[in-house]
Amino acid sequence: MSAGPEGGEPAVPYRPAAVPAGGPAAVPAAGPAGSAGERRLHLLTPLRRAWVPIAATVGVIAQQGDRAERWIADLPALLRVAALAGLLLVFGTYGFLSWWFTHYAVTDTELRIRTGLIFRRTAHIRLDRIQAVDVTRPLLARLAGVASLRLDVIGTEEKDELAFLGEKEAVALRAELLARAAGFAPEEAARLGEAPERELLRVGPRDLAVSLLLSLGVWAALAGGIIAPVVAWWISSSPWAAVVTLLPILGAVWSASAGRFLAEYDWTVAESPDGLRLDHGLLDRVHETVPPGRVQTVRIVEPLLWRRLDRVRVELAVAGSKNGVLVPVASRAAAYAVIARVLPGVDLAALSFTGSPGAGSRWVVPVWWKGYALAVSPEVFAARRGLLCRRTEIVPHAKVQSVRLTQGPWERARGVADVHVDTGANATVTARLRAADEAAALLAAQAARARTSRASARPDRWMA
Numbered sequence: 001m002s003a004g005p006e007g008g009e010p011a012v013p014y015r016p017a018a019v020p021a022g023g024p025a026a027v028p029a030a031g032p033a034g035s036a037g038e039r040r041l042h043l044l045t046p047l048r049r050a051w052v053p054i055a056a057t058v059g060v061i062a063q064q065g066d067r068a069e070r071w072i073a074d075l076p077a078l079l080r081v082a083a084l085a086g087l088l089l090v091f092g093t094y095g096f097l098s099w100w101f102t103h104y105a106v107t108d109t110e111l112r113i114r115t116g117l118i119f120r121r122t123a124h125i126r127l128d129r130i131q132a133v134d135v136t137r138p139l140l141a142r143l144a145g146v147a148s149l150r151l152d153v154i155g156t157e158e159k160d161e162l163a164f165l166g167e168k169e170a171v172a173l174r175a176e177l178l179a180r181a182a183g184f185a186p187e188e189a190a191r192l193g194e195a196p197e198r199e200l201l202r203v204g205p206r207d208l209a210v211s212l213l214l215s216l217g218v219w220a221a222l223a224g225g226i227i228a229p230v231v232a233w234w235i236s237s238s239p240w241a242a243v244v245t246l247l248p249i250l251g252a253v254w255s256a257s258a259g260r261f262l263a264e265y266d267w268t269v270a271e272s273p274d275g276l277r278l279d280h281g282l283l284d285r286v287h288e289t290v291p292p293g294r295v296q297t298v299r300i301v302e303p304l305l306w307r308r309l310d311r312v313r314v315e316l317a318v319a320g321s322k323n324g325v326l327v328p329v330a331s332r333a334a335a336y337a338v339i340a341r342v343l344p345g346v347d348l349a350a351l352s353f354t355g356s357p358g359a360g361s362r363w364v365v366p367v368w369w370k371g372y373a374l375a376v377s378p379e380v381f382a383a384r385r386g387l388l389c390r391r392t393e394i395v396p397h398a399k400v401q402s403v404r405l406t407q408g409p410w411e412r413a414r415g416v417a418d419v420h421v422d423t424g425a426n427a428t429v430t431a432r433l434r435a436a437d438e439a440a441a442l443l444a445a446q447a448a449r450a451r452t453s454r455a456s457a458r459p460d461r462w463m464a
Contacts, residue, residue: 038103042146042164046095127180129154131294135170135287178274197272211329214305218257225249264328288323295342296399296425302390317425351375356433360414374431383431393429397453405443
């Protein structure tokens with residue numbers, strides 16, 4: 001793996017023209033290339049839409065089982081061909097009409113998506129609420145030269161999607177949406193194009209494969225896949241019980257090993273004015289963006305066997321987004337350099353962790369209490385947990401939404417308490433088993449730090 005220089009300001013030269021003082025100029029609604037009016041998706045989209053009724057029909061036939069097989073066998077050959085042709089015509093017509101009635105347009109203030117053949121749906125996505133625009137290229141889509149555009153919008157659970165667009169059109173539309181979200185005038189946004197980028201880190205296939213081989217979770221899933229079916233067969237004396245037990249375990253083994261390798265293959269982190277860009281995937285290529293200022297929590301994961309090699313994994317909690325991984329595996333120094341771009345001014349190497357007091361903690365959580373630790377700096381609140389797999393969660397003070405102190409009866413008897421810090425990503429970071437007087441002081445101090453940090457925090461802004 002390779003990493004760019006640590007610290008400092010971004011080295012990407014990007015100086016677009018300033019927005020006029022009166023705000024964006026009023027112009028007619030435009031598509032990504034500046035053409036007026038609404039636009040349709042790529043011509044290959046009907047093929048994708050047709051798979052919906054096809055899958056439903058296959059499911060119904062499979063559910064009927066032997067009855068469906070006998071019914072089809074009783075039909076004359078000519079009638080079977082005619083029925084198949086009729087179904088293909090119906091499915092093709094459905095795909096074409098669903099494509100025909102789907103439009104999108106970029107106006108002065110929003111991206112408008114109209115869909116629906118029978119039940120119409122119009123999505124009005126405010127440009128200033130867009131926080132990430134991801135370009136995904138599944139394997140078949142890459143062969144066909146098309147891509148899907150997925151949008152993370154503040155306040156929504158699901159991503160809106162434009163599938164499919166031509167690859168060049170998808171990249172151009174993504175660049176325009178980000179520029180418009182940054183506040184640039186429509187004609188200026190269409191002219192800017194894709195912002196330049198500077199590579200910070202690349203994870204090689206060898207490093208990724210070694211990290212998976214050194215993950216205890218992969219070996220645990222593999223052991224379960226071998227032992228569980230044998231036990232099920234021995235208890236029930238039925239091979240079908242073993243198969244039913246084996247299938248979900250095989251899925252877990254695949255997702256933890258080969259599936260993860262395919263998804264995280266050639267993982268690249270690059271810096272640009274619109275945030276950190278993540279490119280990865282062997283079969284399905286994904287281009288994601290970590291939006292600036294929207295990261296609520298950074299989690300550093302250190303599995304037991306990784307620590308001897310000084311390797312870590314970096315995960316994120318981003319408000320309103322499902323982009324959860326920043327670095328799948330990297331050296332500690334390289335990972336810290338990337339985190340410094342997400343949390344400017346934070347020196348993770350300088351954090352000093354203090355463990356939970358042994359006098360009370362060992363009676364509340366035997367043995368595992370040794371894995372709990374806390375560090376507080378002027379910029380962040382950091383809590384550590386875990387002995388076999390160590391996890392360190394870091395929250396900038398400006399992202400803290402609330403602070404709570406909890407103390408069960410057994411904790412109260414042993415003089416310890418937990419301090420919980422809630423963030424904007426519906427996540428909670430907990431400093432476990434702190435001395436009761438320390439926890440009370442930490443509660444008041446953290447509330448004050450969160451209030452003052454939010455008042456002085458920089459605004460979340462694209463291309464700032």
